[in-house]
Amino acid sequence: MAHDYTGIQELLLELADDRPPNAVLELVVERLGAEPYIGLAGAWLRGDGALRLAAHAGRAAALADALRQVPLGEHPPEHPLGRAGTGQSVNAEPGTLIPPDRAQAEGLVGFGAEPLVRGGDTLGVLGVFTRAALGDALPALLRLVADHTAAALANARTRADIDRHLDRLRRERHHLRGFAGIVGTSAATRSLRRRIDLAAATDAPVLIVGEPGTGKALAAHEIHRNSARRDAPLIAIDGRALSGDELTPLTTSDTLVIERVDSAPSHAQLALERSLETIDARVIATARSDRFRESLVYALGTFTIAIPPLRERVEDIAALATHFAEGIATRHGVPCPRFPRADIAALAHHPWPQNAHALRNAVERAVLATATGMPPRLTVPRDLVDDDILADTEIRRLERDNIARALMRADGKLYGSGGAAEMLGVKPTTLAHRIEAMGIRRPRRRSVR
Secondary structure, eight states: OOOOOOOHHHHHHHSSSSOHHHHHHHHHHHHTTTTTTTTEEEEEEEEEEEEEEEESSSSGGGGGGSSSSOOOSSSSSSHHHHHTTTTTOOOEEEGSSOHHHHHHHTTTTTEEEEEEEEEEEEEEEEEEEEESOOOTTTHHHHHHHHOOOOOOHHHHHHHHHHHHHHHHHHHHHHHHOOOOOOOOSHHHHHHHHHHHHHHTTTTEEEEEEOTTTHHHHHHHHHHHHHHHTTSSOEEEEEEEGGOOOOTTTTTTOOOEEEETTTGGGGGHHHHHHTTTTTTTEEEEEEOOSSOOOHHHHHHHEEEEEOOOOGOGGGHHHHHHHHHHHHHHHHTTOOOOOOOOOHHHHHHHHHHHHHHHHHHHHHHHHHHHHHTTTOOOOOOOOGGGOOOOOOOOHHHHHHHHHHHHHHHHHHHHHOOOOTHHHHHHHHHHHHHHHHHHHHHHOOOOOOOOO
């Protein structure tokens, strides 16, 4: 009886689409298992000296339980799947893999398996139990499907590896964004640099403590950048999402930065403490203070660094403001404004309860406002000064600044998704009227090449 192989031929086309590794195998067995002459289709992957069932489908899917793991240690392997796992094409009686009575009850009369080979490596096995004799066409077609599956699986694994590496790079870039080292020449900053250099010269755990916005993540990156591990990955984890299992897959050259470790759940803090005794990766943790789990503080605090608040390094404020302005202007593609010296000097008289983070936000507001045509002024935002009642002119200035920032972040786009009107929650026509009435200059949209 001739069989219709159209479904399998269509499967070959579908394998050209991008999918995660597991989805590749699930697609293949589902399509094969849906064919009326196939009772069970399975995909096994090699690992730890055995073939392990990764996906299966078909009307006789219950039989897969007997084939979840097949050892590969026999020489030569006697099991048909084991032979396929060494790179051979296999045709066998179903009763050599599963109980003959169960095979007969399911109407299975044939079994064929092909190795999944890519680049000379056998990744696994693709096998089918059939309800009709294999004949000549099906084994040849199964070999073709196996070749395409191996290629799709290898490509999916490569993409997954690339995605993991990119994710690491993105997390590392989080520490780099907007910074280029420790800025300032005050005594407090010079002392901080010395502590960072000392910590970088060791592989000991480091605990960095400081108020919010002081730059604890920046200090962690500086330790990594100046250490012998500088060319290895830097992995950042928010302590609030810490489970304690993150240290298991780390290599000896990795550096793990745990931000807000004092906010981690108690069970995660305990798991972290125990892991520190067994891993070789470098661990750097940041916290608002050292008032959390005492034994973990002791384990992490081989080297403790306290980041001084901005109010204790007022001599650095002018340099920081200039540094922030240059970085923000570069990132937004606008000219860097030259702020009046009096404005810069006045910043030193503010206590900055939110530290460098608040200073950076104030500078960003000023840079973006200047880019829309406003005079270059750098002042402490009202919300950081007091809760005085604002005059109408001050309210209008704040509204103008807010619209200017939205336009800059939207790259001059007014309408549609991601436009300034959407950000501000107003109708585009209303926003256009306000822009004209306030004399705001819309930034020219940057071309995409």
